[in-house]
Amino acid sequence: MLLELKDKVQELINFKQEGAYWDFKREWYSKDKIADLLHDIICMANNLENTDSFIILGIDEENSYKVKSVSNDSYRMNTQKLVDFIRSKKFAGGIRPTVYVQAVNFTTGEIDVIVIKNNYNTPFYLTENYRDVYANNIYTRLMDTNTPKNMLAEIHYVEYLWKKRFRLISTPIDRIKYYLEKSDDWVESPTNWETSKKYHNYFPEFTIEFTLEDDGNAYQYYLFNQTDITPHWRKIRLYYHQTLLMSLEGVLLDGGRYFTPTPLTDGISLTQQHNWDIIFKYFIKDTLHNVIHQFYYKPDGDEETMAHNNFKGCILYFDSENEKEEFKQYVLNSWKNKSEYEKDVWVPHFPKIDGYIMEKFKRQYKDVQILKRMLIEFKNKKF
Structure with a gap:
């Protein structure tokens, strides 16, 4: 599984751009940006590609997408810390995105990958505000762009996410x-x-x-x-x-x-x-x-x-x-x-x-x- 993930991450890095189900970060989210982490995870969980999604930490977009090791990042999270963070937030129906953190080693340094598993329980959204991430706002990700925190996803994307939940976009x-x-x-x-x-x-x-x-x-x-x-x-x-x-x-x-x-x-x-x-x-x-x-x-x-x-x-x-x-x-x-x-x-x-x-x-x-x-x-x- 780790080798498959490493190959997938390398493939995404080689694109040298972000996409509909992956995002690059130079470093981990600091305490004052922790709401951004929640927002990014919700957008990824509600991606429109019907696939697992990835937040890849330790890739410097401004430096030709080179590895910037996160091994000494003081804000680094493991799976348990991230799951505890997600679990503490009020999601509709008590249903939360499934996430885990996987460290991936390259010759030039170590990166972390937050994997958000594909799930049919879309759309994921909060029932209680968390900082500037608003309750009842349905966020998604279109191409390489997240829905802004103060806005709602367009109605036809919201409809798609509900159809996904009820398997109406699925094959027989x-x-x-x-x-x-x-x-x-x-x-x-x-x-x-x-x-x-x-x-x-x-x-x-x-x-x-x-x-x-x-x-x-x-x-x-x-x-x-x-x-x-x-x-x-x-x-x-x-x-x-x-x-x-x-x-x-x-x-x-x-x-x-x-x-x-x-x-x-x-x-x-x-x-x-x-x-x-x-x-x-x-x-x-x-x-x-x-x-x-x-x-x-x-x-x-x-x-x-x-x-x-x-x-x-x-x-x-x-x-x-x-x-x-x-x-x-x-x-x-x-x-x-x-x-x-x-x-x-x-x-x-x-x-x-x-x-x-x-x-x-x-x-x-x-x-x-x-x-x-x-x-x-x-x-x-x-x-």
Whole structure:
């Protein structure tokens, strides 16, 4: 993530100008300019590019955009101080921009980057004045210019920000992802014996369904952690009106007690060869795949919950694609010590099944248990 940010910042510096979602500052905001910091963050959070935005501190615009190190800046903030500053301000609905500070080192010095994450809760605005940043004023950023503190953004930009909040500027695939995050808003649809279908209560043009007939009888290692290991594969389909937005595989686990989309597959090669020596299944947070995974889980405290927990015990969960790739490198560096991680690993019974080498399933299952322990360690070390 740091390397990606550094590359992005270098790209913006090379433009040698400010833009619609980035701004340069020679130094950190002094105490008498702290209201400017709040104003800049609000403008960036309400940017019209629908993307993360950046306030880059330690770049001297008047000196060919060269680095002016902030390492000794007495007004320098870390993430915690900045978050505390934002949290102390009265925002509408109590919803505040998500921000963090990341130091980036260049050969000529250290700069700081305030990253304002893209968010659908626009427009952000105050409900109480803070110095000369006014309550109920909606600010934005047009090209390289912020809305002045004593003015309001033009009405069509304000309308855009409200439309963004309600996903009215989003694509159908983004909208259905948002709607699926609220599973209680979906209603069972009368259907035939071929599918189980639901539609969105307020936007019924969006539907999700899965087939009721088995689609093959192949086995995967995570089936053997269930009481009933019989495979029941399904097809999941997402529609906008009659347009198919997405199709993916699903599986009924433990004799139909729990349904989920099948996890994604990745692997790690311990040698220079291209084949995987370690195979794992995973989900990534905030992806449509994972949203559907969460959508179909209805905790009942009984059989479905048990089947879900058994399945979850065989799967890796990542916060981002980048985290997954970093973890794979971590595993490459740590696999030589795998014996430390495999102590007391429980392995379920793998009955003999014609046409399958059961030792391969057993190895995959055990490897994933080792990876899960490594992933906990990896995440803890990150923080």
